[in-house]
Amino acid sequence: MSSAIQKSKRPGRREAALDAFSAAWSDLGAGNDAATALRRAGFEAFTGTGLPTTRDEAWKYTSLRKLARHAFRPAGPAEAPSPKQVAAVSVDGLDAACIVFLNGRLEPGLSDLTNMDGIIARPMASYLDDHESSDAHPIGTVAAIGQHPFVALNQAFLRDGIVIRTVPGRAHDRSVYLLFLSVPGGEPVAAHPRVFVDATDGSQLTVVEHYVGFGNTANLTNAVTEISLGPAARVDHYRLQEETANTFHIGGLHAKLLRDAQLATHNVHLGGTLARLDIGIHLLDSGAETVMNGLYCVDGRRHVDNQTRVDHFAPHTLSNEVYRGIVGDHGRAVFNGKAIVHPDAQKIEAHQSNDNLLLSPEAEIDTKPELEIYADDVKCSHGATVGQLDADALFYLLSRGIAPDIAHDLLTFAFAEIVAKRMPLAAFRRRLERHLAGVLADDRLIQENLGAER
Amino acid sequence: MLSIQDLHARVDERPILNGLSLDVNPGEVHAIMGPNGSGKSTLANVLAGRDGYEVTSGSVTYVGKDLLDMAPEERAREGVFLAFQYPVEIPGVNNAYLLKAALNAVRTHRGEAELDAFEFLAVVKEKMGLMHMDESFLNRGVNEGFSGGEKKRNEILQMAVLEPRLAVLDETDSGLDIDALKVVAAGVNSLRSPDRAIILVTHYQRLLDYIEPDFVHVLSGGKIVRTGDKTLALELEERGYDWVQEAANA
Numbered sequence: 001m002s003s004a005i006q007k008s009k010r011p012g013r014r015e016a017a018l019d020a021f022s023a024a025w026s027d028l029g030a031g032n033d034a035a036t037a038l039r040r041a042g043f044e045a046f047t048g049t050g051l052p053t054t055r056d057e058a059w060k061y062t063s064l065r066k067l068a069r070h071a072f073r074p075a076g077p078a079e080a081p082s083p084k085q086v087a088a089v090s091v092d093g094l095d096a097a098c099i100v101f102l103n104g105r106l107e108p109g110l111s112d113l114t115n116m117d118g119i120i121a122r123p124m125a126s127y128l129d130d131h132e133s134s135d136a137h138p139i140g141t142v143a144a145i146g147q148h149p150f151v152a153l154n155q156a157f158l159r160d161g162i163v164i165r166t167v168p169g170r171a172h173d174r175s176v177y178l179l180f181l182s183v184p185g186g187e188p189v190a191a192h193p194r195v196f197v198d199a200t201d202g203s204q205l206t207v208v209e210h211y212v213g214f215g216n217t218a219n220l221t222n223a224v225t226e227i228s229l230g231p232a233a234r235v236d237h238y239r240l241q242e243e244t245a246n247t248f249h250i251g252g253l254h255a256k257l258l259r260d261a262q263l264a265t266h267n268v269h270l271g272g273t274l275a276r277l278d279i280g281i282h283l284l285d286s287g288a289e290t291v292m293n294g295l296y297c298v299d300g301r302r303h304v305d306n307q308t309r310v311d312h313f314a315p316h317t318l319s320n321e322v323y324r325g326i327v328g329d330h331g332r333a334v335f336n337g338k339a340i341v342h343p344d345a346q347k348i349e350a351h352q353s354n355d356n357l358l359l360s361p362e363a364e365i366d367t368k369p370e371l372e373i374y375a376d377d378v379k380c381s382h383g384a385t386v387g388q389l390d391a392d393a394l395f396y397l398l399s400r401g402i403a404p405d406i407a408h409d410l411l412t413f414a415f416a417e418i419v420a421k422r423m424p425l426a427a428f429r430r431r432l433e434r435h436l437a438g439v440l441a442d443d444r445l446i447q448e449n450l451g452a453e454r
Numbered sequence: 455m456l457s458i459q460d461l462h463a464r465v466d467e468r469p470i471l472n473g474l475s476l477d478v479n480p481g482e483v484h485a486i487m488g489p490n491g492s493g494k495s496t497l498a499n500v501l502a503g504r505d506g507y508e509v510t511s512g513s514v515t516y517v518g519k520d521l522l523d524m525a526p527e528e529r530a531r532e533g534v535f536l537a538f539q540y541p542v543e544i545p546g547v548n549n550a551y552l553l554k555a556a557l558n559a560v561r562t563h564r565g566e567a568e569l570d571a572f573e574f575l576a577v578v579k580e581k582m583g584l585m586h587m588d589e590s591f592l593n594r595g596v597n598e599g600f601s602g603g604e605k606k607r608n609e610i611l612q613m614a615v616l617e618p619r620l621a622v623l624d625e626t627d628s629g630l631d632i633d634a635l636k637v638v639a640a641g642v643n644s645l646r647s648p649d650r651a652i653i654l655v656t657h658y659q660r661l662l663d664y665i666e667p668d669f670v671h672v673l674s675g676g677k678i679v680r681t682g683d684k685t686l687a688l689e690l691e692e693r694g695y696d697w698v699q700e701a702a703n704a
């Protein structure tokens with residue numbers, strides 16, 4: 001809690017967003033239950049810091065001034081899109097149980113909670129209702145309100161979202177597809193969904209989170225996901241952010257891994273006016289491994305900020321991060337990747353790379369890979385690059401008769417493909433590749449080859 | 455087919471080609487030899503239209519058109535093909551995709567119908583057989599992880615698929631083992647025809663045993679200092695370049 005934040009809250013400079021959050025919170029009502037306790041703690045933590053400003057190190061390159069001017073209303077009942085509209089925006093060809101959220105709230109009419117392969121999936125509100133004290137459930141134990149104001153804000157409004165629990169020892173073939181639809185609600189609406197994934201011992205699960213919007217209201221999505229991985233559990237987590245051009249998207253993805261657990265995160269940003277994702281992964285026990293793949297495409301005047309942090313707390317843990325970004329027009333991208341190797345975390349490996357393609361002179365990229373190492377027997381690497389399309393490759397394509405605009409798109413595609421091909425879920429990758437291919441997409445050959453399993 | 459007149463070109467303000475003239479007729483094979491740094495690749499790049507190669511004077515006429523006035527992709531579509539001395543790796547761009555896009559760009563330009571995936575694969579597989587290339591190369595990134603020899607072979611595969619009118623092969627033989635050399639030579643020879651011309655840049659007489667040139671030129675100091683028949687290559691092999699340069703300077 002820095003003094004800088006306190007200053008921004010001095011009287012007369014209160015932001016519309018803060019006032020609206022306070023008013024909405026007061027309207028929530030209180031009880032003696034676990035949920036109320038969590039909400040109170042969240043609200044207190046949030047009001048203690050307020051919205052971060054660019055004077056905070058973690059928000060140095062991302063200004064929330066525009067966001068702060070909006071008095072976001074709490075999400076109320078919204079008109080549900082038709083199943084056809086939903087199908088039109090969903091990821092095609094996923095073998096998954098699809099659960100749909102409207103402005104954060106689970107929409108039973110559009111969701112399928114029946115065919116879950118034994119997975120327990122419960123709406124957050126009813127899950128919390130069953131627990132009188134916060135000792136009895138794990139919500140809030142993975143995502144810390146102290147370090148992340150938006151996690152605190154999310155917790156202040158804790159009610160929407162879902163709790164998912166796998167069957168111990170089972171490899172769930174069917175994925176869980178969480179589709180978050182941001183829909184117009186007259187005025188800008190704030191949604192604070194919380195996802196908790198309890199990946200029990202030795203189980204395997206693929207979760208796809210997909211954020212999509214309808215209309216052009218300036219909604220706020222403030223989503224937090226917690227993943228708890230038991231020994232030898234494996235989770236493949238996909239996150240596709242395709243919000244509309246005016247939407248503010250703030251996300252947190254926090255995970256704890258026990259012995260021999262594996263977590264792969266695949267984080268893709270294609271939309272939103274302002275998008276920020278904080279990923280925090282704790283490798284708590286030996287054998288825990290995480291792969292972090294990320295891709296962001298930033299055009300127009302959009303702003304995308306990815307902050308990732310891996311804590312190696314135990315020996316023989318591994319993290320491998322590959323993030324790539326394509327930034328054009330007046331777009332701005334921020335990347336900060338931290339790997340922290342704690343004392344005694346010997347024989348770990350931490351690798352990190354962030355490569356960026358800058359497509360216009362007005363675009364901007366701030367990238368900072370950070371390694372903090374307090375152990376001595378470790379293998380670590382990190383690197384960041386910002387560059388343009390390779391002139392030699394461009395000429396090579398032109399010299400084969402390829403038109404300049406196609407050559408340009410092809411190389412841009414190729415740049416992104418390096419990350420896309422690290423995402424094993426074929427349906428997800430295909431969706432991404434189609435987006436990336438743009439004008440190239442209608443060529444059958446590229447689709448056939450791209451769509452093939454690798 | 456190709457007429458280069460008194461060509462001067464520079465790279466980064468530095469003059470590299472200094473009054474180069476060369477005439478190539480359909481059906482002919484021209485070998486260009488010369489010491490390292492004499493400007494052979496520069497000539498190839500100027501012909502292909504690479505950025506940064508500035509022509510300061512002279513002219514290049516190709517099938518009656520001003521070649522220097524054409525964009526690189528237009529030259530390719532008009533039938534000019536450059537096999538690169540150092541082919542670039544383009545990870546993420548599928549080899550098959552590039553070949554098909556290139557072939558269809560050329561065909562569209564010629565007023566021919568585009569090939570669909572099946573027709574295309576039939577053409578490519580035949581040419582791959584000719585080049586002794588495994589079909590698995592199709593689904594790899596362009597030149598990605600290819601060995602030096604495989605890259606050169608891939609250049610000739612592209613040439614065989616695109617069937618250019620004028621092919622400029624920049625040291626395609628360098629780095630090839632004996633068997634690969636024969637395969638590449640066979641690929642080039644299969645393309646020889648009365649209406650095509652080939653310019654071979656090479657350091658080694660050996661290649662010319664397999665692809666017999668009509669003319670051998672020595673490029674030195676940015677211009678052609680001597681022209682002969684294939685026996686000139688043998689003489690160069692024996693005596694090196696000094697005597698040619700001396701004779702030229704005299």
Ligand SMILES: Nc1ncnc2c1ncn2[C@@H]1O[C@H](COP(=O)(O)OP(=O)(O)OP(=O)(O)O)[C@@H](O)[C@H]1O
Binds near residue numbers: 465492496
């Ligand atoms: N981009 C460039 N910038 C500066 N100098 C260049 C550039 N490209 C070529 N040159 C110089 O131009 C000269 C001719 O180069 P070029 O590649 O044409 O030679 P070459 O005859 O093909 O040689 P080699 O037999 O080694 O392939 C060399 O001295 C080279 O260093």
Ligand SMILES: [Mg+2]
Binds near residue numbers: 496539
């Ligand atoms: Mg050369």
